[in-house]
Amino acid sequence: MNRRLLHPAAIALVATLALAACQDKTNAATPAAAALAEAPPTKATAQEAYALAAKGSGFTVGPIMAANTVYVFFDTACPHCAHLWEQAKPLQPRLKIVWMPIGLLRSTSGPQGATILSAADPAAAMAQNEASVMARGPGIAVNPALPDDVLAKVKNNTALFNQLGAESVPLIVFKNGKTGVYGTHAGAVDTGELAAMAGI
Numbered sequence: 001m002n003r004r005l006l007h008p009a010a011i012a013l014v015a016t017l018a019l020a021a022c023q024d025k026t027n028a029a030t031p032a033a034a035a036l037a038e039a040p041p042t043k044a045t046a047q048e049a050y051a052l053a054a055k056g057s058g059f060t061v062g063p064i065m066a067a068n069t070v071y072v073f074f075d076t077a078c079p080h081c082a083h084l085w086e087q088a089k090p091l092q093p094r095l096k097i098v099w100m101p102i103g104l105l106r107s108t109s110g111p112q113g114a115t116i117l118s119a120a121d122p123a124a125a126m127a128q129n130e131a132s133v134m135a136r137g138p139g140i141a142v143n144p145a146l147p148d149d150v151l152a153k154v155k156n157n158t159a160l161f162n163q164l165g166a167e168s169v170p171l172i173v174f175k176n177g178k179t180g181v182y183g184t185h186a187g188a189v190d191t192g193e194l195a196a197m198a199g200i
Helices: 008-018 031-038 046-053 079-091 109-118 122-134 148-163 191-198
Strands: 059-061 069-074 096-101 171-175 182-186
Touching: 046 069, 046 148, 046 171, 046 182, 059 122, 069 079, 069 148, 069 191, 079 096, 079 122, 079 191, 096 109, 096 148, 109 122, 109 148, 171 191
Parallel strands: 069 096
Antiparallel strands: 059 096, 069 171, 171 182
């Protein structure tokens, strides 16, 4: 039997690629999912995606008067979203990011996203959730008295995400501040990659 050993760097690369994004796999075997596989939804252009993302609801981290805005669709159960949250922290003084929760991975994702949005300090609530997710915990406790309008915002974000033809989170929607080029990226990136996307 002939076995080939992978170099540790190759193993790390495969692991990184496998962990780049979270996807809802619950619908993979349904007839509707099979139909979508045969005729996938038309994906929006990057500029259309940016305009659609601007219609979503989220909380802002970073300078309000930044040159441009990066939108991130995230799910509270996604460890890759938690990784992106950590990688974005060094850019907070220079980059405005709107974090927009969606309900994709679990039945609690939408209510947890609404809990973050309705918190007195959404960034602190997000940090609490992401720390729990990184520790393989359940995420933030759901507020039992969530306002209907906040739940509706998360549902609307989810609809926008689906309208974009996206399949995994985090979904980064951006406009490069230097070149003016629009773009989207599915999956987590490191600090330098995020800065390059945004053009800062």
